Amino acid sequence: MGEQAGASAEKQIGTVTHYFGHIGVMAVDLTAPLSVGTSIHIKGHTTDLVLTVTSLQIEHENVTQAGAGASVGIKVGEKVRPGDHVYLAA
Secondary structure, eight states, rough: OOOOOOOOOOEEEEEEEEEEETTTTTEEEEEOOETTTEEOOOOOOOOEEEEEEEEEETTTOSSEEEEEEEEEEEOOOSSSTTOOOEOOOO
């Protein structure tokens, strides 16, 4: 009776905690590693956005990858909302 994974199943890697509209950056608490160049899917009640990570920051320092447990900033082109889920794009 477990959750059935279909071909389009995506792995959740984090949750949006903040959105900084004036700079177009979201803060995400990661539950899995993430690297620049990775495609991600942000999904929520009114959010459905796929993008490639081009900018990744920890404590305002540019990094190329971050591990599980890190809180990171990621540049986004559209508004996202706290509580939106972040997945590796399938």
